[in-house]
Amino acid sequence: MELFLQTLIYGLLIGGLYAVIGIGMTLIMGVLGIINLAHGQIMMVGMYLAWVFWTFMGIDPYLSLFLAVPLVFLLGIFLSKYFLQPLIEKESILPENQVLMTVGIGMVLVELARFIFTSDYKSVETSYSSETIALGNISISLPMLIAFVIAIALTLGLFQLLMKTDLGRSIRATAQDKDAATLMGISSKKITILTYGIGSGLVGAAGILLLPMYYLYPDVGPIFTIKAFVITILGGLGSPIGAIAGGIVLGVAETFGATYISMGYRDAVGLVIFLLVLVFLPGGLKQVLKI
Amino acid sequence: MLKVNNINMSYGDLQVLWDVTFEVRKGEIVVLVGANGAGKSSILKTISGLQNVSKGTITFEGENVSNINPSEIIKHGIVHVPEGRKLFNEMTVEENLIMGALHGEAKEKRNETIEECYLLFPRLEERKKQLTGTLSGGEQQMVAVARGLMSKPKILMLDEPSLGLAPVLVQDIFNIIKSINKQGITVLLVEQNVQSTLTFCDRAYVLENGKIVLEGTGQELLNNEHVKTAFLGI
Ligand SMILES: Nc1ncnc2c1ncn2[C@@H]1O[C@H](COP(=O)(O)OP(=O)(O)OP(=O)(O)O)[C@@H](O)[C@H]1O
Ligand SMILES: [Mg+2]
Numbered sequence: 001m002e003l004f005l006q007t008l009i010y011g012l013l014i015g016g017l018y019a020v021i022g023i024g025m026t027l028i029m030g031v032l033g034i035i036n037l038a039h040g041q042i043m044m045v046g047m048y049l050a051w052v053f054w055t056f057m058g059i060d061p062y063l064s065l066f067l068a069v070p071l072v073f074l075l076g077i078f079l080s081k082y083f084l085q086p087l088i089e090k091e092s093i094l095p096e097n098q099v100l101m102t103v104g105i106g107m108v109l110v111e112l113a114r115f116i117f118t119s120d121y122k123s124v125e126t127s128y129s130s131e132t133i134a135l136g137n138i139s140i141s142l143p144m145l146i147a148f149v150i151a152i153a154l155t156l157g158l159f160q161l162l163m164k165t166d167l168g169r170s171i172r173a174t175a176q177d178k179d180a181a182t183l184m185g186i187s188s189k190k191i192t193i194l195t196y197g198i199g200s201g202l203v204g205a206a207g208i209l210l211l212p213m214y215y216l217y218p219d220v221g222p223i224f225t226i227k228a229f230v231i232t233i234l235g236g237l238g239s240p241i242g243a244i245a246g247g248i249v250l251g252v253a254e255t256f257g258a259t260y261i262s263m264g265y266r267d268a269v270g271l272v273i274f275l276l277v278l279v280f281l282p283g284g285l286k287q288v289l290k291i
Numbered sequence: 292m293l294k295v296n297n298i299n300m301s302y303g304d305l306q307v308l309w310d311v312t313f314e315v316r317k318g319e320i321v322v323l324v325g326a327n328g329a330g331k332s333s334i335l336k337t338i339s340g341l342q343n344v345s346k347g348t349i350t351f352e353g354e355n356v357s358n359i360n361p362s363e364i365i366k367h368g369i370v371h372v373p374e375g376r377k378l379f380n381e382m383t384v385e386e387n388l389i390m391g392a393l394h395g396e397a398k399e400k401r402n403e404t405i406e407e408c409y410l411l412f413p414r415l416e417e418r419k420k421q422l423t424g425t426l427s428g429g430e431q432q433m434v435a436v437a438r439g440l441m442s443k444p445k446i447l448m449l450d451e452p453s454l455g456l457a458p459v460l461v462q463d464i465f466n467i468i469k470s471i472n473k474q475g476i477t478v479l480l481v482e483q484n485v486q487s488t489l490t491f492c493d494r495a496y497v498l499e500n501g502k503i504v505l506e507g508t509g510q511e512l513l514n515n516e517h518v519k520t521a522f523l524g525i
């Protein structure tokens with residue numbers, strides 16, 4: 001029973017982070033209409049930035065969120081403005097080619113990271129990295145808990161932006177009907193570029209929150225790209241609330257898989273769920289939850 | 292006010308507008324009529340910049356607005372309520388209205404204009420928190436027109452606002468268009484209800500295969516033999 005509870009709590013906590021990763025992917029998918037196959041690689045950039053801030057300047061990863069996330073946001077703006085937007089503007093170029101472009105972007109980011117930081121594993125050992133909080137017989141990792149709380153704050157902030165501001169409404173409008181949004185005076189180019197920046201910033205933030213508990217190496221990204229994709233499909237394409245549900249389901253499923261089957265199967269569990277959802281629930285959780 | 296001069300327009304290789312010329316004067320209600328596929332919607336899309344002219348010019352209040360970026364057109368006071376409503380179906384009625392008022396004066400007066408829209412369409416006030424995707428067709432059409440009004444248009448271009456509505460509702464929508472016009476908003480209307488629109492419009496143009504073939508006041512066209520056989524079935 002304790003093992004069960006422990007696993008469940010851990011799964012929920014990691015699920016909160018996955019939700020942030022998934023929402024970023026979902027926003028990009030909604031507005032650009034493509035899957036961003038550089039998603040995890042952009043997260044990796046955020047992690048290296050925070051690692052640099054920690055190693056060379058002694059800035060705590062949670063503090064460096066305020067420095068690194070804006071930088072990742074700008075990276076996203078740069079990438080979408082100069083690499084994706086030119087493809088979007090040419091009507092003769094199919095969306096598939098933008099997806100290929102994101103693959104290319106991802107590969108370049110990984111190789112740049114390898115060039116600058118080598119393939120060595122890095123980690124950020126803070127004073128609290130291995131601290132835990134005991135709740136009866138259950139222990140919760142402190143950085144995990146902090147990450148969860150910040151993830152929730154980020155998610156709430158993002159929803160506030162999406163639901164209550166003109167910018168957020170413009171993003172949703174563009175995702176729902178680009179032509180109609182244009183007629184409302186919304187520049188879809190501006191919104192597209194901004195959305196890729198926001199999605200990048202979000203996944204970068206998630207990466208930094210993982211940093212105190214995770215090893216960092218240039219190839220850390222691709223598995224998170226896959227996770228983000230799984231979460232998006234699981235949640236129902238284009239639904240931020242679905243992405244939260246999808247993130248939590250994936251987090252819990254993975255942790256149970258790791259605990260009760262084998263650690264090595266953790267990532268495989270996600271892919272199994274992915275296939276099951278595609279076959280049995282093609283509309284994702286959105287379809288079940290009616291959101 | 293709005294002058295369309297000898298424009299040609301094509302979708303890729305397919306030319307659909309040929310040398311189209313017409314104008315809308317301040318305060319008028321002007322109607323474009325024509326069979327399915329004649330190019331009525333294409334004209335509105337060209338005016339709002341969603342399509343580019345390959346020849347000719349479009350001017351609005353003396354300013355050249357041909358091939359304008361479509362996200363800029365609304366700032367000139369030209370508001371296009373497109374065919375098929377094109378609402379944001381996963382947003383509430385109120386949010387859809389807000390989307391009409393994102394810029395300039397329309398944004399400043401947003402709350403006032405929302406109240407005016409609710410006076411005009413009390414039905415929408417009752418349903419302001421409902422997602423537009425779940426509204427009836429008639430209610431959706433009201434949202435589309437109201438969202439257009441939210442932009443504080445100088446000219447409102449309506450593409451088949453009566454599409455799919457029951458005859459009583461059609462009459463309601465036409466009455467609302469008339470009252471909008473009385474408030475000083477110029478109207479360019481595309482309609483299939485030729486008989487009733489010709490009775491209340493100021494002037495009309497008949498479009499066939501992408502060309503203007505007839506023009507005149509509503510009354511003139513109602514009495515025109517060609518219009519009678521082609522559109523009125525008499
Ligand atoms: N996006 C498009 N790509 C290619 N051809 C188009 C496109 N939109 C319209 N057309 C063609 O242009 C012609 C004019 O279409 P348009 O929509 O302007 O007609 P309409 O007069 O509005 O007709 P309806 O009364 O059926 O709405 C048609 O032959 C149509 O097939
Ligand atoms: Mg049409």
